[in-house]
Amino acid sequence: MKIDPTNILKEHSLKHTKQRVRVLEEIALDTVAISQPELEKKLGKEIDRVTLYRILNIYEDKGILHRIMDMNGTANYAICSSACSEDHHHDEHIHFNCTSCHKIYCLDVAVPHSTMPKGFTAKTVNTTAYGICDKCNQMIKKD
Amino acid sequence: MKIDPTNILKEHSLKHTKQRVRVLEEIALDTVAISQPELEKKLGKEIDRVTLYRILNIYEDKGILHRIMDMNGTANYAICSSACSEDHHHDEHIHFNCTSCHKIYCLDVAVPHSTMPKGFTAKTVNTTAYGICDKCNQMIKKD
DNA sequence: ATCTTTTATGCAATTAAGTTGCAAATATAT
């Protein structure tokens, strides 16, 4: 994925700081989502913990990143592929959480529509599949 | 939902303790899932925090409860409706997380099947819809 | 019922995620 941090910041009228650029760069390195602890480990020497939290929150609010919770309740972040707006994240694709390597993939599979019971109005639907990813399945074959 | 804690414990060859019975009773009180912090608040005087964590983990492992993570990464627990086994939770129904009252409902709506990309093998699929629940929608109308 | 063994509980201490308030540093518009 090719991203232009400076442009993204401008598009969302966010001030251009080196910390904000670094966070975007780091997350864009991989197509799989990256967890908050991993980000902190990678950027901890350059960026303060609190600042990182604040940047991630702003990016999520603005629809630049979307946040996926894994089974342990850890926040994982990935760049929103489709244009998400401030009030609506339509990252309506399936996430795949590998139970072996713990990576979270944003699959190019749409979330199937489900009809809600009477009285329930759904705004966003989040689907996460748990299992073994492509890479880990290949590793298993080799053994 | 009518549950028999003593029987549930026996079925899963778990020792019968008053703490384990209390946890099951408390969770069975409501059809909506209850969060760990809520449980702790309710049972904190009777049961030690650590014991509560351990009981919840055992129940999840045994397939007695299933755990639903909300947007804040807080664990929520509900009694498994269908018989879940030790190695496979098939709580393949949609969860509805109300963004107003924060309750998590286990909806009687099956998770639609999605085909995974080549190489990805899914074991469990988890779907959570976020929006406004029945009760909260009625409250809004009244205002 | 009592003893014995196994398992569960409670307590203290620790790790780690996330938040808040505030002073200093930095971005941007003039």
Place this chain on the structure above:
DNA sequence: ATATATTTGCAACTTAATTGCATAAAAGAT
């Protein structure tokens, strides 16, 4: 270059969750 608004870093705090260990309580045998 300067002023103003915003962001950052730091310290301190809150809360979720885990670990080790001594004590307490189950469940089966006697």
